[in-house]
Amino acid sequence: MPALNVLESGLPAQATTPLALLVMLTLLSLLPLVLISCTSFVRIVVVLSLVRSAIGASALPPNSVLTALALVLTFVVMAPTARQIERASIEPYARGAIPASQAAARAMQPLRAFMLRQARPADVALFERIARRRPEPVTRAPITVIVPAFIVGELRSAFAIGFALYLPFVAIDLAVAAMLMGLGMMMLSPPVVSLPLKLLLFVMVDGWAMLCGGVAASFR
Numbered sequence: 001m002p003a004l005n006v007l008e009s010g011l012p013a014q015a016t017t018p019l020a021l022l023v024m025l026t027l028l029s030l031l032p033l034v035l036i037s038c039t040s041f042v043r044i045v046v047v048l049s050l051v052r053s054a055i056g057a058s059a060l061p062p063n064s065v066l067t068a069l070a071l072v073l074t075f076v077v078m079a080p081t082a083r084q085i086e087r088a089s090i091e092p093y094a095r096g097a098i099p100a101s102q103a104a105a106r107a108m109q110p111l112r113a114f115m116l117r118q119a120r121p122a123d124v125a126l127f128e129r130i131a132r133r134r135p136e137p138v139t140r141a142p143i144t145v146i147v148p149a150f151i152v153g154e155l156r157s158a159f160a161i162g163f164a165l166y167l168p169f170v171a172i173d174l175a176v177a178a179m180l181m182g183l184g185m186m187m188l189s190p191p192v193v194s195l196p197l198k199l200l201l202f203v204m205v206d207g208w209a210m211l212c213g214g215v216a217a218s219f220r
Contacts, residue, residue, distance in 0.1 A: 040077040042154040045070035050162030084110035115150040123149035
């Protein structure tokens with residue numbers, strides 16, 4: 001068929017073998033796992049969820065909106081790494097200059113470098129001890145050690161950012177609660193009054209834009 005011939009003509013010879021196709025399908029099935037565990041997605045989605053919790057609107061924005069925003073920010077943050085992967089791995093493989101195994105190894109190098117920039121050496125050493133490996137320089141650590149160290153570091157950074165973002169909203173809650181108590185309005189729930197104030201504050205300071213810019217700038 002013409003369409004099949006055009007598709008095959010655009011692929012290197014090794015990409016048309018059953019084994020290569022199996023490898024490609026396996027890699028595609030692992031893409032969601034790589035997106036979650038090896039990119040900036042973890043930190044971004046946790047920070048966005050903490051901000052929603054701090055505001056007090058537990059169902060707004062919906063999870064689908066937060067996930068979509070986290071994905072878009074992840075693509076922006078990971079764009080330089082993606083360009084390095086394209087130059088070092090995808091383009092040579094598309095030309096047929098390197099086999100699939102070498103292309104996969106080259107693709108991991110920029111991603112590995114990104115994770116090492118975010119991970120702490122102490123976390124890498126911790127997971128080396130858990131894996132019962134001999135201590136090695138951080139740059140020589142295997143990917144099975146770097147990934148969990150990276151995720152733990154991302155969670156730590158996300159919680160640290162979330163703590164700083166929580167403080168203004170907690171101050172508003174305390175001020176509203178003290179004011180209602182001073183007025184003797186014991187039956188009025190403080191969140192009913194504080195929620196509009198927190199939303200107004202967040203809108204006035206252009207909170208979503210500041211939050212997205214701050215989280216994106218937190219990556220090294």
